[in-house]
Amino acid sequence: MPLSNEYHPGGPLKQDLTVHYDTIICNYLSSAHYGTGDYQAPADWQKFYGPWYVYINKGSEQQVLADAQKVAQVKKAEWPCQWVRDTMYPTQRGAVTGTLQLGQKPASKAQVILAAPGYDIIHDRSGYVFSAETDAQGHFTVPAVRPGEYTLQAYMQGGSVTDTFVSQPFMVGDKGADLRTLQWQAPAQQVLWQIGTADHRANEFVYGGAERNYIWMTKVPENLTYIVGKSKADKDWYYAQTKPGDWNIDFQLTAAQQAKGGELQVALAGYSTGMGKKFKNAHAELLLNGQKLQDIQFENDQTVYRCGTSSGTYHLVKVPLSAAQLKAGENKLTIHNQGASLLYDTILMVQKK
Template sequence: MQISKLVLSLLGSTAWFVAAQPSSSRPFLQPLNSTTGWIIGNGLWNITIGNVYGKKLFYKNQDLIGNAVGHYSGYDGEVNFQWTSASIYAETPKYLDVVFSATEIDLHWVIYPDLAGAYQYVVNKALPTLAVLRTLFRLVNTTSTHGRTNIKDDLLPPFADILVATKVQDETWQRADGTFITKYDWSTFIRELDFHGIYGQDFGSWYIRPGRDYFNGNHLKQELTVHRESATGDAVELNVIHGSHFQVNSSATFPVGKIWGPWLWYLNSGSKEDASRRATQEFANWPYSWLNDSRYQSRGSVSGKLILSDGRAAAGASVFLGDNNSNVSTLDQGTTYYYAGTADSKGVFSINNVRTATYGLYAWSDGGQIADVSTTYAQNDIVVENGKATALGTLSWELLSRQLIFQIGDLDHNAIGFRTGGGAYQHGLVADSPANLTYIVGQSNVSDWYYGQSALGSWTILFDLTKANITANKTAALSLSLAGYSRAVDIDVSVNSQLITSITSDSLASDPGLYRSSTAAGEWRFLEFNISAGVLKEGSNSVVFKATRTTLWRGFMWDSILLEWSS
């Protein structure tokens, strides 16, 4: 039976039609006899979906939602989509594609007869400019007790603990023993995420999201995954497909027809091993051949070789295909489709299964053999055609002609390597950084420098220069590479007691990285300041970062500090 776009509308329709009386396993869409919604599923599971919420999720004869809120989709907080109709978009011998329509989007559920769960994808119709777009499940906490990401697997915080704790900021509570509960501790770098979900002794609900080209942001894009809902105790499984929780700004306006997904929502007995095997299978099968959309299937590849102007290969460089001719940071780009890759030891990179379009190509140091490279590479007008390989050949990455005086920390856009940097997500960690710190070049280790500076006080770098280094007309450049900055903390930067600059909340945009549990990155910024001839001297010299204003859990997250002779 072949049915295409048969609309079953809640508005004005009294003659309901069932596509087919489902057998024990056949996928189905069944309208209810009143204006309360629809039931979809197969012989393994089914869910009742109203005009906003999905309820009564039955799997193995048990309702996984119960009194929890259930399944819903929305944007920017709690602006949730209202479904005005449901229809069979496509029916094939293999699957049923059911589409739920709202004014702003279509949400598709692709149901196979023998699959516990469904593929889902979203198509833009009339979304406003937004920062957050998501789908999610909120399940009963008695069956979903634990959460799992690629970096965290643990018991979800008990609801009882939240009820007796003190709220200290958004979705963050402090227990009587001083420890914190926050949903941000369950965040991760989403382009590294294999699968995530919530599970218990007998049930598991998982999101498996291969492809990732529909996500906004670059390699350092972080997002929420799972958590305990603070108002109700529901176990929450988030699918943030456009987000802003760790960025300066990710508001975007999308072209009509943009597709987010498909991803797989998968049910099982709670086995992480089974979910892992399924994730491996899904990643191998991407891009999905079953999605009958010519724009989705139209893809090519991009390859090239990045060589630094000093002859070195750009070994391990981060490579990103993003917006063409853009002045938006690669982390904040999010209108269309994006691809993240890494160059090998010879600077060679290859990105496959790229949607046909015209892109900008960006690259930057990810530490390692090119940890001293402060410049970034950019090339526009990279054209990708269907079925064709776009071979860019050897690309020359220009460096600055400078002589290094000292460098603290690798240039890799994150705080890994510094003390307390790069560990598990943890609220308030920057409060453990000292108010005053002295770092002696040639004696101190990188790990003596803390990942974040927040408290009132001075962090001092001491270094020596010989007479041979000093000439009358020699100028220098001080470069501050920030892995993130959360306002409102101000610092004065001085060299040998001469004020070079004041960095304040008025002069530097804020990201939430530090106060939302990240220990590695918020949004990268690179600041450079000229040091006039004569400021540096023979013998002992100093660079001082003096915090003159502070706010709890805010401040500077460090990536690298460089002082170089520029002439």
């Protein structure tokens, strides 16, 4: 039983090749899959992993599972283990608490992540990462945080805010820290249309969050048309665009909306290409009404072809749209794929208020 995830790299959405259909238990301390990449450890690098609790019970399948879950909750509450004696394992710790405010409202159900200042949560694995979720009032409690210097990162798990909040650095002592109220400036924008929800995951789309299987990437269509106001994200948009072709989004604008212009936001829960030289230039193109806006191309995080259906490395593309690029009436946004695999979080068009 892993009593804490603080020593695992990648943050709360980190996945790896550890999910099996049979009775294999993998305890990955580190890996290079799902966007993490290789890590070149410096000569003097040290890190403390564990301890883990090994528990063996017996009974029916339902009994052993329920019993193990109950024991795990008890053991997790005992973290950090007071019997460990090592200078790299501080047993005197406290909670980091605070309230995250998004504009004039609480940042409800946001994901909060603590790491060292400048720490790349996806790619770095030299240090420790802690996480929690805010409640309905924006309050959060991150328990048993190692003393040290941190920044807090946060993103919403629903809605239309695609940005990430990053706090100023702060110190955590052996009794924790109270960050009081953290103010996240809400984007002054009006959503004209949106597909999906901003949560860094693809779970709301067709096959999103499905059990790992290579079949899902083969079942998505090469081409599709999504009609805003008619189509449904959970029926007509797929978790990932994996094949060469065009995915179109048809949307309507009034004359007043067209004259104001706007911004297109494409949030990706992951981005993959195939393996080998032939995929070196794999990318996707964004086109609006037949005119190219820009390319989408990122480092291969391997998520899609490793059967990931939920999340990998998050990317956010923002494209300003002028009135001249838009039409009063029907508009067509095209995502023209040329060898990439785009794992979708959300796509939306906004205007400044």
